[in-house]
């Protein structure tokens with residue numbers, strides 16, 4: 095299968111338009127389950143891995159040589175239609191010929207193996223690569239910091255916000271002797287009492303700073319000390335949205351009033367809010383949406399209180415909502431102060447305003463600060479997405495999926511509810527957690543790899559190359575699972 099892809103892709107120049115057909119032809123026509131999942135080979139590997147690591151989260155072992163397009167193939171030969179894509183991080187599916195081609199080029203291989211400490215020894219083409227790849231997709235923000243993963247992008251972006259906040263108060267490089275000394279022993283004024291406001295059910299990562307703003311599951315937080323930072327309610331909407339406009343708008347009012355109150359309260363507690371962090375759609379916490387008006391008003395509150403606004407697009411960024419950045423759906427009056435990314439973007443990082451750039455070196459820094467090899471992958475991904483108009487594909491496939499999910503919901507309204515989302519970034523709730531887990535299991539048995547989030551949501555996170563024909567396979571299986579559970 096892959097040989098065909100490789101042979102056909104040899105003739106590729108720079109245009110990727112016809113690759114859609116090549117990938118489509120190489121893909122299996124449908125899922126096929128030949129063993130239990132995990133199957134015998136996966137189980138054998140699991141027991142080996144268990145001697146080395148905690149493996150409770152491992153579902154199966156994949157065969158990444160054979161996996162292709164929208165299909166994840168496991169080591170037991172099961173062919174799974176992948177609507178979860180490595181927790182939403184594989185934009186072009188598996189073994190895309192354009193990505194394979196990227197690393198046939200010797201120059202690119204050298205970029206891959208000579209990995210620089212980017213903050214100290216960047217390669218000659220690094221500025222040009224940032225300009226021509228990442229800045230081309232910037233959500234209107236002039237500056238950019240690259241990082242490794244989603245957590246460390248948020249973690250470091252919080253530091254930018256704290257630095258800028260303090261700089262406004264006293265200038266960045268006029269540190270007093272007292273500040274210099276107290277910073278080393280974690281006490282004010284060098285280590286000031288400042289906070290980041292986040293929302294209930296948010297997920298912003300698992301490093302210690304980011305974890306203080308993560309509130310989705312206790313298992314992520316237990317035993318770790320956390321900062322005393324304010325946490326506001328995120329809107330909980332009633333569905334369908336169009337039938338609950340008044341209630342949901344009241345819910346926006348309630349949550350935004352809390353944000354204002356908490357900013358005031360923490361100022362009085364001498365723990366002022368320097369930044370607000372929010373996901374455009376709360377992903378790990380259950381695919382909870384908030385309205386464009388909510389985000390517009392939140393931005394106004396931030397501006398009037400001189401608090402920075404960070405929109406965390408780690409899961410939503412890179413196209414799955416039908417726009418490159420999900421917050422583009424919100425018609426904000428200006429760009430947020432920071433937008434963090436990772437997952438589909440292959441490397442982590444954040445776009446930010448000039449004001450948020452530290453004036454001194456080593457304020458925000460680590461050894462790798464990103465990875466030029468991953469940026470080459472992103473370059474190919476963006477070129478393919480543009481040439482094949484993949485965002486249009488996401489919107490069309492998403493509309494088709496959502497329309498049919500709503501129909502299935504009305505047929506099985508005693509089991510499922512609250513279809514929601516944008517593009518193919520969609521979710522639907524099961525009545526209980528147990529039922530949700532049951533549905534995910536049964537989908538797996540039918541060859542559909544899907545995922546859950548929050549207490550009872552089933553979330554869809556397919557690749558940008560997921561088409562209506564793939565959506566139909568998912569919808570058919572989903573419906574059949576519900577028929578089976580209904581018996």
Ligand SMILES: Cc1ncc(COP(=O)(O)O)c(C=O)c1O
Nearest residue numbers: 243244245297298299377408409
């Ligand atoms: C919105 C959001 N922010 C941050 C993160 C953390 O990213 P990572 O797992 O790469 O550290 C995630 C991961 O799922 C996420 O969904």
